[in-house]
Amino acid sequence: MIEYTKESQMLVAVDCIIFGFDGENLKILLIKRGFHPEGGKWSLMGGFIEKDESLDEAANKILHELTGLKGVYLEQLHAFGNPLRDPMERTISIAYFALIDIHKYERQLNDHYHAEWFLTTEMPNLIFDHNAMVEAAKQRIRYKAALHPILFELLPRKFTIPQLQSLYEGVYNTRIDNRNFIRKLTSTGLLIKLEEKDKSNSKKGAFYFKLDKKKYKAKFQAFLNFIPNPENLIS
Amino acid sequence: MIEYTKESQMLVAVDCIIFGFDGENLKILLIKRGFHPEGGKWSLMGGFIEKDESLDEAANKILHELTGLKGVYLEQLHAFGNPLRDPMERTISIAYFALIDIHKYERQLNDHYHAEWFLTTEMPNLIFDHNAMVEAAKQRIRYKAALHPILFELLPRKFTIPQLQSLYEGVYNTRIDNRNFIRKLTSTGLLIKLEEKDKSNSKKGAFYFKLDKKKYKAKFQAFLNFIPNPENLIS
């Protein structure tokens, strides 16, 4: 079989920015790199793409390796291809970001990679261009969460409004008026109020809510402005 | 020097979805592929990444090769990496989309590639996964144009409101109320009214406008909803 001769081949990797929310702060899961170059330094979880894998498959595999989780929210972020980004060998990296329920993770924590959660505000210096990847991922979830309800992916099955609010406050690093926040939220119809209350953080207790999965899927692409009702148009 | 042994190398390409607006319709520039496989079929303009090139550099080079243009709007769209996408050899492709002023192009049209503009609504079948790339690009500019003023990139230096409106109508394949459209537009403060009128399309003539470049840059990242004034927060 004929091939594209003389074209230069290179390595292609996938790196994952894994976000979690502990109920108070937004965090990112990092590993201590175990091999040369830059062994011993903090890094994103990643790996090379194999011959028969698609990019999404590779990203899911890598995520599963580190967290034991499958079927979580995973989205391609950006391809990074500076010729010198990896000092050892020319490598293109496709960055993905994942939003996981941090509690599901903790049970199957993987010591093998020396993984650790870091506050997004207190990240160590990372290898290669991983700092830039993380910055891009933080920007992306800010962008996307302003228009789509993706942050629910970070929450456990049942959660409280104050939790949800501190998640938004963490992501945007700002204070939000709680009365207006509740009103916007409930007007989306995405929340189902449960009987039970969480009393761990207050005397009164905050009602638990769960996500209306059907409405969540239906409203996921909805967003507003500039074009009247663009969600009705995008096909 | 040590290398990542045993990891499988592959080809990495860049493909460009080039959008233009002729004053009435949104179009995409395609080429007739001149080599095996799939020679003679319609295709996006693309090329392999060379050893010392970044992805953006490669995309700009490819765009320049076909259009003769430099410094135009170019944005990374998505990396496509299905193992079978290119039947000949494993190739990852990073798709970019470009928004160009179609009039600047026409002067330096390049016959060498047998390039041709197609209506986005009447596209021929393309090679490999280029159809999917085009679909993704159309979706992306719909998404982005609903929130950011990117469509100005498709217009010449001076343009009329009716032109701008039919551009938006073309992108979203819908009718827009012209009174409300004008109001939204002028409220952005992006437009500067010129003395001159374009009388080619009506008796009364429509005033030409130009873009306030300073405000354009300042407002480019602005968008609305969910989080009050997110544009003030994103840093």
Added chain:
DNA sequence: ATAATTATTAGTTACTTTGACGTTTAATTT
């Protein structure tokens, strides 16, 4: 027991933006 405390939830108001629709204007053509 009662009062104080505190996070949570409900309600109010002035203001801005939106979408739908009616009218006038500036030119050309008849």
Added chain:
DNA sequence: AAATTAAACGTCAAAGTAACTAATAATTAT
């Protein structure tokens, strides 16, 4: 001079937004 036509301007009710006041349900202190 009248008819024509696209362009530009104007109005209004309804919906949404941000800022703020008030009430509630529990716990803790007296």
